[in-house]
Amino acid sequence: MKRVKPAKHVYGEDLKKKIIHPPNEEDELFFSKLPIYPPYQIYEYKGNPLIMATGLIHASLEEMTTVEKLQSKAGVASHINPFSEENLLEDLANVNIKDEQTILDFCNKYGLFGFNIDTGGPKSLTSPPEEVEIKEKAFVNLYEELEGFKNHTRVLQELIRNFFIEIPKVQKEVRGKEDFKKINELNELRRGSSRLLNRGLKLVSPGLNFDNGKLLPSFTSTTMLGAAFYQLYEAITQEKQFRRCLHCNSLFIPRTPNAKFCPPLHFGKHSSCQNSYNQMKSRARKAVKEKGRTVEDVAQSIGRPAKEVRGWF
Numbered sequence: 001m002k003r004v005k006p007a008k009h010v011y012g013e014d015l016k017k018k019i020i021h022p023p024n025e026e027d028e029l030f031f032s033k034l035p036i037y038p039p040y041q042i043y044e045y046k047g048n049p050l051i052m053a054t055g056l057i058h059a060s061l062e063e064m065t066t067v068e069k070l071q072s073k074a075g076v077a078s079h080i081n082p083f084s085e086e087n088l089l090e091d092l093a094n095v096n097i098k099d100e101q102t103i104l105d106f107c108n109k110y111g112l113f114g115f116n117i118d119t120g121g122p123k124s125l126t127s128p129p130e131e132v133e134i135k136e137k138a139f140v141n142l143y144e145e146l147e148g149f150k151n152h153t154r155v156l157q158e159l160i161r162n163f164f165i166e167i168p169k170v171q172k173e174v175r176g177k178e179d180f181k182k183i184n185e186l187n188e189l190r191r192g193s194s195r196l197l198n199r200g201l202k203l204v205s206p207g208l209n210f211d212n213g214k215l216l217p218s219f220t221s222t223t224m225l226g227a228a229f230y231q232l233y234e235a236i237t238q239e240k241q242f243r244r245c246l247h248c249n250s251l252f253i254p255r256t257p258n259a260k261f262c263p264p265l266h267f268g269k270h271s272s273c274q275n276s277y278n279q280m281k282s283r284a285r286k287a288v289k290e291k292g293r294t295v296e297d298v299a300q301s302i303g304r305p306a307k308e309v310r311g312w313f
């Protein structure tokens with residue numbers, strides 16, 4: 001997510017116009033660096049399924065008395081800044097919480113939501129940083145409860161559905177009508193969803209980022225969940241959309257106004273969903289034109305509605 005931010009025009013104490021130049025790349029606005037320890041596995045610990053860094057599975061958790069001991073068993077971490085992961089929201093929208101493999105695939109890419117942070121209770125602001133901050137960071141992404149992970153995914157997926165599919169749908173239905181029941185329903189949906197979103201945004205906080213010798217106004221979160229909520233907040237306030245891919249039915253954020261398919265993996269390349277769809281289309285045309293099969297028959301064999309297949313001729 002490397003968007004250039006516009007300069008901000010403000011008036012100083014002398015009432016003269018000043019121009020503040022924010023960081024060139026939005027990346028610098030977010031200074032979270034979270035460790036991840038792939039591959040993760042689902043492991044039942046005392047009857048409670050956990051998503052856990054593989055290295056910890058055969059280690060006895062009781063013996064892991066210090067963060068350093070835990071981390072050394074978990075293996076070598078790679079680091080990500082979840083705020084700048086461009087596909088985080090889309091990947092989250094498409095996690096199937098009934099399928100443990102898709103959960104693990106997601107965690108191997110982005111880590112866990114970050115909900116096993118043990119800060120040992122509230123600490124005084126004057127405590128040495130190694131007692132608070134280091135511990136907070138060190139615990140992230142080693143393990144967390146599977147059930148908690150599913151619940152958080154469910155909440156985010158519900159919010160994506162509400163903001164990008166349900167609310168626009170009901171909005172369309174009430175347009176130009178005085179259907180007060182529907183208008184109430186719409187307002188309830190907006191109010192409830194905003195409240196839930198705001199609760200998640202509390203995981204994100206403003207902070208000063210001292211980097212490359214400069215002090216930069218920034219945002220941070222010690223959890224990937226915070227970054228996901230922030231990305232959702234940005235998508236809503238920047239009036240982005242979610243659409244369903246015509247080929248695989250996944251939710252995606254369109255990069256161009258007419259996009260119908262999941263975006264390509266790399267900018268400027270072809271979308272693999274679009275390629276597969278076009279191949280299917282040309283095979284279907286051949287089957288009808290050269291092999292004399294009916295449109296309905298072909299539609300059924302490829303599992304697409306006949307109406308859609310008719311549109312290909």
Ligand SMILES: [Zn+2]
Binds near residue numbers: 246248
């Ligand atoms: Zn797709």
